[in-house]
Amino acid sequence: MKHQNTFSRLLLVPVFFLLHDAAGVAAGENGKPTATTHPAFEYSETAAEPVIEYNLVHHMLAEPDPEPLLRIYGNGRVHVHYPAYMTRAGNYELQLSQPELRTLLRALATDGIIDFNQAATRHRRQQLAAQQRTASGSLFYVSDSSDTVIDIRLNEYQKGPGSARVVNLKKHFSWPDLKQDARRFPQLREITNVNNAAQRLETLLHRNDLVKIR
Amino acid sequence: MRLLICLPGLIMCGKGFAGTFIFAGESNGVDVVAHPTRYTGQGGTLTVRVCIVPNSANAAAMEIPVQNNITVYNRLQPTTGNLVAGANTNIPGGHVDFESVALHELGHCIGLAHVNAATESGLPEINRNYTKATNGANNLFDINAGADGIIGSHDDSRGDDVNLHWYRKSINDPFTIASTVDASTYARDLASLPAGHSFAANADRTVAGNMGFPNTEAVMQQGTFSDEAQRSLGHDDVATLRYAASGKNELAGDSDDYTINLEYGGISNSNCDINLKFDNNETGFAVCQVSGFFLPGSDHIRISTANIFFNTGFSWFFNTDTANQAPLLAQIGDQPVNEGQSAAINLSATNPDDDTQTFSATGLPAFAALTDHGNDTATLDIDPLSGDAGTYTVTIRVTDDGLPALQDSETLDIIVSPASVDSDGDGLSDATEAVLGTDPNSADTDGDGLADGTDGVVPLAALPGGNDVDGDGFVDGEQDFNTDPLTSNVGDVAPRGAPDNVLNAGDAVVLTRLVSGVITADALETALADLNDDKQLNAADLLLLQQLLLSAP
Numbered sequence: 001m002k003h004q005n006t007f008s009r010l011l012l013v014p015v016f017f018l019l020h021d022a023a024g025v026a027a028g029e030n031g032k033p034t035a036t037t038h039p040a041f042e043y044s045e046t047a048a049e050p051v052i053e054y055n056l057v058h059h060m061l062a063e064p065d066p067e068p069l070l071r072i073y074g075n076g077r078v079h080v081h082y083p084a085y086m087t088r089a090g091n092y093e094l095q096l097s098q099p100e101l102r103t104l105l106r107a108l109a110t111d112g113i114i115d116f117n118q119a120a121t122r123h124r125r126q127q128l129a130a131q132q133r134t135a136s137g138s139l140f141y142v143s144d145s146s147d148t149v150i151d152i153r154l155n156e157y158q159k160g161p162g163s164a165r166v167v168n169l170k171k172h173f174s175w176p177d178l179k180q181d182a183r184r185f186p187q188l189r190e191i192t193n194v195n196n197a198a199q200r201l202e203t204l205l206h207r208n209d210l211v212k213i214r
Numbered sequence: 215m216r217l218l219i220c221l222p223g224l225i226m227c228g229k230g231f232a233g234t235f236i237f238a239g240e241s242n243g244v245d246v247v248a249h250p251t252r253y254t255g256q257g258g259t260l261t262v263r264v265c266i267v268p269n270s271a272n273a274a275a276m277e278i279p280v281q282n283n284i285t286v287y288n289r290l291q292p293t294t295g296n297l298v299a300g301a302n303t304n305i306p307g308g309h310v311d312f313e314s315v316a317l318h319e320l321g322h323c324i325g326l327a328h329v330n331a332a333t334e335s336g337l338p339e340i341n342r343n344y345t346k347a348t349n350g351a352n353n354l355f356d357i358n359a360g361a362d363g364i365i366g367s368h369d370d371s372r373g374d375d376v377n378l379h380w381y382r383k384s385i386n387d388p389f390t391i392a393s394t395v396d397a398s399t400y401a402r403d404l405a406s407l408p409a410g411h412s413f414a415a416n417a418d419r420t421v422a423g424n425m426g427f428p429n430t431e432a433v434m435q436q437g438t439f440s441d442e443a444q445r446s447l448g449h450d451d452v453a454t455l456r457y458a459a460s461g462k463n464e465l466a467g468d469s470d471d472y473t474i475n476l477e478y479g480g481i482s483n484s485n486c487d488i489n490l491k492f493d494n495n496e497t498g499f500a501v502c503q504v505s506g507f508f509l510p511g512s513d514h515i516r517i518s519t520a521n522i523f524f525n526t527g528f529s530w531f532f533n534t535d536t537a538n539q540a541p542l543l544a545q546i547g548d549q550p551v552n553e554g555q556s557a558a559i560n561l562s563a564t565n566p567d568d569d570t571q572t573f574s575a576t577g578l579p580a581f582a583a584l585t586d587h588g589n590d591t592a593t594l595d596i597d598p599l600s601g602d603a604g605t606y607t608v609t610i611r612v613t614d615d616g617l618p619a620l621q622d623s624e625t626l627d628i629i630v631s632p633a634s635v636d637s638d639g640d641g642l643s644d645a646t647e648a649v650l651g652t653d654p655n656s657a658d659t660d661g662d663g664l665a666d667g668t669d670g671v672v673p674l675a676a677l678p679g680g681n682d683v684d685g686d687g688f689v690d691g692e693q694d695f696n697t698d699p700l701t702s703n704v705g706d707v708a709p710r711g712a713p714d715n716v717l718n719a720g721d722a723v724v725l726t727r728l729v730s731g732v733i734t735a736d737a738l739e740t741a742l743a744d745l746n747d748d749k750q751l752n753a754a755d756l757l758l759l760q761q762l763l764l765s766a767p
Contacts, residue, residue: 056498058498058499058500059332059333059334059436059437059499060315060318060436060437060438060499060500060501061310061437061438061439061440061499062436062437062438062439063439063440084308084440085308085309085310085440085528085529086527086528086529087526087527087528087529088527089308089529137507138505138506138507138518139237139242139505139506139507139508139515140503140504140505141236141237141322141502141503141504141505141506142501142502142503142504143236143319143322143327143328143501143502143503143504144318144319144322144333144436144499144500144501144502145333145334145501146497146498146499146501147333176333177501179495180496
C-alpha cells in the first residue's frame, strides 16, 4: 500500500493520476503516474470525503436509509453499511491499496460511468422499448423499481488528451432497474457497461475480508 | 389517439405514467383499464391461479402469507385503520412484512397501479404523494398542495396534468365506496368532481388522517415501512378492482362483468397465472413484472404474464397467522311479542380465530335494549308498552377484533302486537284466533264441547257445559288434548284420554265398552261420546257412531 507523505495529506494535495485503458499500466512509485494515457483523474487521498459511493434505492421502501450502501474514501478505506432491515444489518470495513483503488476507478471510467449521458441513454432506451412493443404487440410494466446510484467525486478529470479538464467533478449516476434493463436491452451498450460498473462495486459488498465494526 | 412515442424529458416513458390502472398513461391512453389474466371480455368467475415457484428461497414460508393475500383479494372487503405498526403487530423489530409487500405487488399483477405519483413520476420524494397523473401538454408536473397544504388531497392544483385516478363521482372521497362501482358512479375525468374540489384525492395516509381515518392508506400507495403491517385493502383498492370487474363496457350488472377469484396453486409451476419467487437478479427489493395486450377495439388491457420477485437481502417477516376469519352469529329470527309482555332473547356467536367479539345493534326501538355480556353472548331485552304495537326492523351485529375487523349480522323484525284481547274467553287472543282460523267470538268453534284454547284460563263457570276432566275448575280445551279446534271430535274417544282426530273402529270399541259398563266414562268421554246429546251414553250413541263410521268416505 502506498501513501503520500503526511505533509501532502494534511494540505490535501491531490495526486494526479493518469489513467490507462483497462489493460493499462498502474500509477508508479508513491502514487505518481508513470504514463500519460487517458482518461486521467486526480482525487484526494484523504479519508474526509468518499471518492466513490454506491447505493441501491428501493422505491417500495418508504424509509430509505440515508447512508449509502458503499463508500470508498481516497485513502482506500471501504465502508459498507447495511440498514437495520437487511439480513446483514450493520457496518463493515475493509482497506483497499491505492493501486487497487486506482484500478477500480480506471475500470469504472472505462465502463463509462463518468461520461454517462443520462438523457441520451434514456431516450435510446425509450426508442428500443417502443420498438419491442411494436414488434411483439405486447406491453410491459414494472411496478416498484430499485435505482442503482453511483456517485464519483474527483478533483480533476480529463477524458482524453483533447478533452476539457473538469475540475471538482461530481458525477451522479442513477438508473432504475439497471440489471433488468441490461438484460432486456443487450444492444444498449451504455447500459450493459454501467451495469458492469455496478457489478464491480457490488463485488466489494461480498468480499471475505470485510470486517464488521458495529 | 395513443401516443406511441415518448416525449422528450419524460422519465422512463413506458412505465413512467402508469396510472391507477397499470399501463394507463400517455403512451397507452389515460382511460386504460387493466384486467387480470384470463379475462377475454366475457363475464363470469375469473379464476387466476397464484403459485410459488418451486425451489425459490423461502418457498414454504411464503405459503401462509400468499394464501392470506388471496383471501383478502377474494373477500374484497374495504377497511380503514389498515396500517398497524410496532408493538401492535407480530412483526419483530427491524423486519419487513412479506405479506404486506406481497399484497401490494399482487395488486399490480392483477391490474392495479400506484394511486400516487410514486417514484416512476421522477418527482422528488416529498412530492410523490400527489395523485397519479400524467404531466400534461407542458411535459412538466404542475403541483400545488392547495389551501390545505396536504399533498394528494381534493384541493390540489395540478395545472394541465391529466388525472389518472378513478374517483367517486360527486364525492371524491377515497375512503368510501359506492354500492355499485362502474362508469355511472366513478370517473377519471375531473368534470364529475364535487363543487370546490380541484383534483382527485388519493388514499394517502396523510390525506386519510385529515379526513378522519387515522392509520389508513390504500394498499396501492407506494411505500412500506419496516415493522409495519398493511394486510387488508382500502376502499380505493376495492373500488378500482370492482371498476375493472364491471367489464369492457364499464357498466355493472350485465354479461361482461366478472368476479375475480384468486386460487392458490401451491408451490408449483403448473398452470400458474401469477408466480412468486425470490430472485435477486430480478429485483433489489420487490417487484411485479407484467406483460399485457389490448383487448380488440377497446381501451382495456388484459395481463398476459405476471411475476412477482423479492430480494433475499432483507429481513423478511413471514406471517404464520392465517387471515382473520369472520365471526358467526347464531340464528335469531323474527321476534313476536305483545304489548305489555316482555321477552329476553339470548344471542351467541362463535369465532374461528377465537377473537374478542362485540355485539351491537342498529334500529333498536326505545323499548328494546342489547346487553353484551363480553363472553360471546348477549341478551336482547324487549319490553313493549301499550302503544308500541308495530313492526321494528333491527340489525344485530357481532364484530371481532381482527385485522380487518370482520362481522356477521342478522336483520330481523320485532313484531309487537296490540295488548291481548280474548273476546270469547276461550283462552286464545283474538289475534291468535285469527292466525289459527278459529272464531274469536265462539269459545268452541267446532262445537265438539271442547273450548278452542283454554290452557286452564277459562273458568268452568264462564263456559256452561264445558269439560273439566281434571276438576281444576277451568274448562278443558283443544290444546289440552292436542286436538284440532276446527274439526269436531264428537265420537272420537280412542285412544282413551288422547283422541286422535280420527273416527274408526277403535272409537266403536271404546264406546261399546263404555255403553256396556265395562269401563267408566270420564267427563271428556261423556262429552265426546254423547252423540245425541241426551246426557247419557247408551245404545243410541253407539248406533249413531256406527252410522258415522259407515258413512265415512
